[in-house]
Amino acid sequence: MNEMLLQLGKNAKDAETELRNITTNKKNEVLEAVADHLVECTEQLLSANAIDVEHGKANHMPEGLVDRLLLTRERIEGMAEGLRQLVSLEDPIGEVTGMKKRPNGLLIGQKRVPLGVVGIIYEARPNVTADAFGLCFKTGNVVILKGGSDALHSNEAIVNCIRETLGAHGVTENAIQLIADTSRETAAEFMKMNEYVDVLIPRGGKGLIKAVVNQSTIPVIETGTGNCHIYVDESADLDMAVNIILNAKTQRVGVCNACESLLVHENVKEKLLPVLAKRLQEKHVEMRADKEAQTLMPGAVAATEEDWGTEYLDYILSIKVVHNVDEAIAHINKYNTGHSEAIITENYSNAQKFLDEVDAAAVYVNASTRFTDGFEFGYGAEIGISTQKLHARGPMGLLALTTTKYVIYGNGQIRP
Template structure:
């Protein structure tokens, strides 16, 4: 299907979704979740093809983990869709009403964005998450996945569109661009005639390409060079546990810890233990000179390491002499995604929360919680690291706009 045809079909479906009743949207989402689980074997078989191709191409373990689907992951996708169906529908919500001196009543209400385009890489779960959130908010979604996940995405979309047909909803509420070429991706970025907003999800290269080349307004979802700062007052046992979770629970995700910042006063007690625990998980360590005094197996870190999103079993370790130095280092090298401090000092915790420039800032918790599901959104459309319209995990509200509604009784302007 050519891009113009996809755009036209999306525009034709959009007015139907815009006014769809909440009850019907919820029913469709629950049915779609059931069908997704019922179609798990077909989806897993398609995913096996993508996994095989990914291994042949030498894809990293972290990226393969992002790509991989099994029954439990498909069930989690379905659960996310069900959770979205249970959330309040923001569409039609009136955001206040004020009476002007001339008698006009002026208010705002939430409306869908319209047609949402999403360009993403080897993350087939995005296919279901994006559909659920866009459908609940009355938006048509056009998906442009990468070649690494084409078989998985096609199978998931087929399952979802089957549900739309069964429920007598326009199937073109969900459209997949199956041509995975870069030329088609570049053309998609220029479809402002059809698409109201474009959301990229992937690595730094993809996001930069979309931001720099799109003629469609872009909500930027950022890469995750996430830090954990271990303060001099930290519970070191807690710190080690949080770091291990944030780094190794899943390495190929944007909320994984990529860099550890350590106050020099705790390095002697913390770093030898941390080194042993990281070695157990086969994590390669790249550290500065002060850290390497207590981590003899760590490699020397370079300037490039401080700003690197590894998405792999690699972590950098930086020592600092104060919380001010820690904050300055993190703000210089971070990607404004998720940052954490481990501390027992209330003043330091508040200083970190106030001065760190990131979408999500934690005290004594893993950065892995930066996720729409964990934040109670059911799913997410992405993690926004920009400061306009939406920031952090993007749930239903991030996929809405507003319109002004004005009630009069014959007023004319003089």
């Protein structure tokens, strides 16, 4: 293995031992201090970021990405504020649950402990650097970051600032390490460091996530893509339906819990679709509809098979007429990405059926899919939204960065 990665791995293992027993008070003290120091380092962060931004522009980076890359005084304050919010969250580490006396006298419980070493692979978004550190540190995890090459100077500046604070507070600086070599070869090697890294979390677009899932031998928590549907049932309150569809589609379009596809029961298509078409056009939403819907939606173009499986992340909505709730559920289970799905209905049995049979992280009755989010669900912080079924599903709060170990108190028990 690459010497640099090996050293990083060893450093992380040593730091893991130290963080395993750090108190909540100490963690909170450090998080506050890191927040303060990030703001103190504003000038350094801005000048490092300026290099990345200039470089990005010179390389014709799309405007949206440049915006994500850009740091401002306000955004640095925002990173600091994110860390301060973590202080007020309950520390999940150390709780022992289910402690029970077995018939042979053994007392067995499950203690919540850090995962150990968390690897984060992400794109050119420097705010993820501080964010991921905060979530991992609050849960006693060591973090190794592999950011995009486009944000290298920014990430280095942020990590240096964090490490300075750790050192000043007598905590191992290796609680956070950044892989400075942003080559693909190094990334590929990093994804096979099972001996040193307990879990890998990719944060970014579809391509990044797929690459990590395919290459990593370390367990991966897959976050993200959302081809989310809303199904308007025969019995729906149609005003409510229009409001929810517009909210889920247009309140923010570039996010994974936005609605991408609409299914409408044939018995309400005539009442709903013309009205909806008008409202969608006001918001400049492109409509891609099947034949039945197209005739009722002026301005709609014909949807192709590809549309049903596409997460647009844009002002585009696919629309299809279905004949009953079963057809809607079957369509959703065929094309969805396991993120968020909603039914609008006043029918009790159809609501229950939809909740039971749709296979997704979050299934809604009569509400916008836009609520699938750590803050909205009441966790107060989020490491991402898991679309896989193992370990964590849906919005992941601090608990997703922990595991348990069995602790067993005996007095000489042997197995007969």
